[in-house]
Amino acid sequence: MSLHEVPLSAPKCGDCPIRHRAVCARCEADELAALDAIKYYRSFEAGQTLIWSGDRMDFVASVVTGVATLTQVLEDGRTQAVGLLFPSDFVGRPGRDTAPYNVIATTDLLMCCFRKKPFEELMGRTPHIGQRLLEMTLDELDAAREWMLILGRKTAREKIASLLAIVGRREASLHRRAPQGRIVFDLPLTREAMADYLGLTLETVSRQISALKRDGVIELSGKRHITIPDFDRLMEEAGDDADGGLVG
Amino acid sequence: MSLHEVPLSAPKCGDCPIRHRAVCARCEADELAALDAIKYYRSFEAGQTLIWSGDRMDFVASVVTGVATLTQVLEDGRTQAVGLLFPSDFVGRPGRDTAPYNVIATTDLLMCCFRKKPFEELMGRTPHIGQRLLEMTLDELDAAREWMLILGRKTAREKIASLLAIVGRREASLHRRAPQGRIVFDLPLTREAMADYLGLTLETVSRQISALKRDGVIELSGKRHITIPDFDRLMEEAGDDADGGLVG
DNA sequence: CGATAAATTGAACTCCGTCAAACCTAGTGG
DNA sequence: CCACTAGGTTTGACGGAGTTCAATTTATCG
Numbered sequence: 336m337s338l339h340e341v342p343l344s345a346p347k348c349g350d351c352p353i354r355h356r357a358v359c360a361r362c363e364a365d366e367l368a369a370l371d372a373i374k375y376y377r378s379f380e381a382g383q384t385l386i387w388s389g390d391r392m393d394f395v396a397s398v399v400t401g402v403a404t405l406t407q408v409l410e411d412g413r414t415q416a417v418g419l420l421f422p423s424d425f426v427g428r429p430g431r432d433t434a435p436y437n438v439i440a441t442t443d444l445l446m447c448c449f450r451k452k453p454f455e456e457l458m459g460r461t462p463h464i465g466q467r468l469l470e471m472t473l474d475e476l477d478a479a480r481e482w483m484l485i486l487g488r489k490t491a492r493e494k495i496a497s498l499l500a501i502v503g504r505r506e507a508s509l510h511r512r513a514p515q516g517r518i519v520f521d522l523p524l525t526r527e528a529m530a531d532y533l534g535l536t537l538e539t540v541s542r543q544i545s546a547l548k549r550d551g552v553i554e555l556s557g558k559r560h561i562t563i564p565d566f567d568r569l570m571e572e573a574g575d576d577a578d579g580g581l582v583g
Numbered sequence: 584m585s586l587h588e589v590p591l592s593a594p595k596c597g598d599c600p601i602r603h604r605a606v607c608a609r610c611e612a613d614e615l616a617a618l619d620a621i622k623y624y625r626s627f628e629a630g631q632t633l634i635w636s637g638d639r640m641d642f643v644a645s646v647v648t649g650v651a652t653l654t655q656v657l658e659d660g661r662t663q664a665v666g667l668l669f670p671s672d673f674v675g676r677p678g679r680d681t682a683p684y685n686v687i688a689t690t691d692l693l694m695c696c697f698r699k700k701p702f703e704e705l706m707g708r709t710p711h712i713g714q715r716l717l718e719m720t721l722d723e724l725d726a727a728r729e730w731m732l733i734l735g736r737k738t739a740r741e742k743i744a745s746l747l748a749i750v751g752r753r754e755a756s757l758h759r760r761a762p763q764g765r766i767v768f769d770l771p772l773t774r775e776a777m778a779d780y781l782g783l784t785l786e787t788v789s790r791q792i793s794a795l796k797r798d799g800v801i802e803l804s805g806k807r808h809i810t811i812p813d814f815d816r817l818m819e820e821a822g823d824d825a826d827g828g829l830v831g
Numbered sequence: 832c833g834a835t836a837a838a839t840t841g842a843a844c845t846c847c848g849t850c851a852a853a854c855c856t857a858g859t860g861g
Numbered sequence: 862c863c864a865c866t867a868g869g870t871t872t873g874a875c876g877g878a879g880t881t882c883a884a885t886t887t888a889t890c891g
Contacts, residue, residue: 388867407821413736415807417728427719435725462710469717473676476720477854479681479727480665483657486734487663487782491879534735541839558838558888574657739847774870784848789871805856806870 337383347371351447356423358471361463369461372529373453378409386426386438388512394448395427402523405436406531416532417482418475421505423469425481429455438522442523484533489574493544503563518563526558547572599695605645614752617709617742621701627688629673634674642696643675649692650771651682654779660774665727665779669753673719677703680690690771716735734782737822742781744820747801751811766811774806795820 348354348367358368378383385403388393399419401410405418417436420426426438429451449457458464458531485497500514501523522529526544532536547553552572554562563569596602596615599774607618624647627633633651634640646668653666665684667672674686677699697705706712733745748762751771754761770777774792778785789808800820811817 361731369757385774405728407732408730409736412823415732415735417731428719436728454811462713465717466715467709469713470678474718476724479724479731480684481656483665483727483730483734484657486731488657488661488755522692532735536880537838538840538881542879544840574659615888773868785870786849787847790847793871 339381341345344491349388353397353399353423353447357433357447358425358464358467361467362461363463366461367389368464369457370449373449373457375448377446378382379444379446381440381442381444383440383444384498385444385446385522386434386436386439388434388437392427392432392434392436393451395425395429395454396446396552397425398422398424399445399447401442403438403440403444404524405438407436414531415534416517416528417479419501419511420529422509424475425468429458429468440465441525441528454466480482482532491533491535491539491543492546492572493574494535494541495529495547496552497574498529498576499532499561499563500566500569500573503561503566503569515566518566522559587633594621597649601645601647601671601695605695606673608714609643609715610709611711614709614711616703618697619645621697621705623696624641625694625696625745627818629688629690629691629692631688631689631692631705632685632739633692634682634684634695636682638682638684640675640682641681641699643673643677643699643702644671644696646670646674647693649688649690651686651688651692652772657735662779663782664776665730667749667780670757672723673716675699677706677716682687689773689776690723702821712749715817730780739781739783739787739791740820741793741822742783743777743788743795744800746777746794746819747809747811748817748823751814751817753808765812765813768809770807770809 344573348359348371352359356361359367362370365399377396379401388408400422403420403426404416405416405420406416408414418436426446427434432451458468481501489497499522502524503520504514505517506520507518524532526537526540529535530540533540544553544555548555551564552568554564590766596607596619599605602608605617610618625644625817637655649672651668652664653668654664656662668686674694675682678807680699681804697788706716737745747770750772751766751768752762754768755766772780774785774788777783778788792801792803796803799812800816801813804810
């Protein structure tokens with residue numbers, strides 16, 4: 336663990352911004368109290384690696400605020416991101432004790448953690464947790480399969496448009512709005528992180544973003560602040576039909 | 584449903600070849616009896632599409648024998664396979680009623696089906712089913728993420744080697760053997776299906792298979808019967824380290 | 832304002848896709 | 862029994878989308 340890590344005191348679950356979407360979403364008051372008793376918060380800075388692939392994992396956690404990525408790396412250094420974690424997303428697998436991926440904070444990050452053993456025990460006598468975790472895992476599986484289509488069959492321009500659509504959609508859903516018309520958000524990823532997601536080089540990412548800007552599909556202020564003037568137009572550029580390919 | 588579909592009488596679960604690996608793996612005798620009561624078998628011929636994306640799905644099922652693929656298709660026809668289903672793998676999601684993918688039999692196929700409603704009810708009062716389904720879904724998620732690395736970062740040659748390694752490993756595990764040394768199996772996929780998996784064209788698949796044959800990494804009799812003289816050599820060609828990248 | 836990482840842009844190259852033709856191989860029917 | 866067919870597969874030649882290597886510009890934070 337890095338020196339930058341800052342333990343925090345734990346606010347009550349009732350006030351939690353991810354209460355209704357996280358692994359605890361279905362829990363009753365008493366179940367929540369049990370979780371409350373074993374939870375602790377940790378924060379990380381943008382760029383930090385929280386977990387290294389192969390490390391012993393003795394906790395599981397939910398993202399409270401910020402964004403993180405899961406990445407896999409080949410021996411020669413080629414890197415592929417395989418998961419994009421937004422607030423309410425879950426990290427770690429009950430029953431497994433070494434991490435299969437690197438987990439990297441791409442923005443400042445606050446995590447709600449549970450030591451694995453107590454969490455597993457609690458899960459054993461709290462079906463609501465397992466049920467919610469199954470739901471979330473099925474959603475992640477759908478998202479992973481959507482990525483497989485993007486990685487395998489889309490052009491560089493479509494890949495960028497797809498990523499912007501996915502990020503825009505998730506940012507919108509954090510504010511409980513449907514993504515349509517004009518969307519404004521901050522990209523939580525560097526060009527390199529985007530490249531790692533899309534199976535591209537950072538140069539190609541940069542070129543395609545410039546092209547989308549030139550063509551009026553997106554507007555940029557600074558490098559990270561993005562405006563989508565017309566979300567449907569972006570969806571067309573992504574190669575999906577207008578009603579959106581992403582499930583969940 | 585096609586005319587080729589053949590309903591079969593249902594053997595007892597006790598004799599079932601996937602009894603110990605499928606969604607029913609953790610069930611006790613009484614739970615198994617409940618499943619037995621609502622199950623029915625269906626068989627399909629190689630090449631048949633069992634389920635079309637967007638179709639109403641009123642059943643879930645386990646693969647008993649044979650292999651099937653899940654595919655996604657863009658409007659312009661570009662196709663990406665997003666799942667490879669071997670015996671014991673599960674199709675369908677409790678709580679969802681339209682299919683998100685095409686499901687295609689790539690060999691003759693026998694499925695053990697459950698109408699969705701009774702299955703969901705049974706799942707509600709049988710934690711062992713939900714627990715096993717969570718386990719299997721987490722394994723599928725790991726497999727999907729392994730595919731993301733293959734699709735995003737591997738060369739055509741590495742992709743072919745990876746696919747052969749994955750198929751060889753699964754075939755070996757059907758016979759409860761660890762994959763090492765000399766492996767022999769039949770490819771359950773056409774060149775086109777392989778291309779759809781790997782984000783390649785069938786021409787590139789063909790060329791790379793010829794190259795691997797030329798280099799002694801694989802041997803072919805006919806188009807489908809494959810011999811891997813040295814599994815470790817194949818793993819090297821796949822770009823993974825020798826102990827294997829695939830989780831689960 | 833100046834330093835340093837991130838991003839953009841350019842030019843040459845390469846791996847894989849595209850288009851086209853030939854080649855197997857397992858059935859079919861004469 | 863063998864010619865014929867059709868789907869699947871192999872091979873070739875060429876072109877292009879994206880990579881690689883390199884130089885420059887921009888942003889951000891002391």
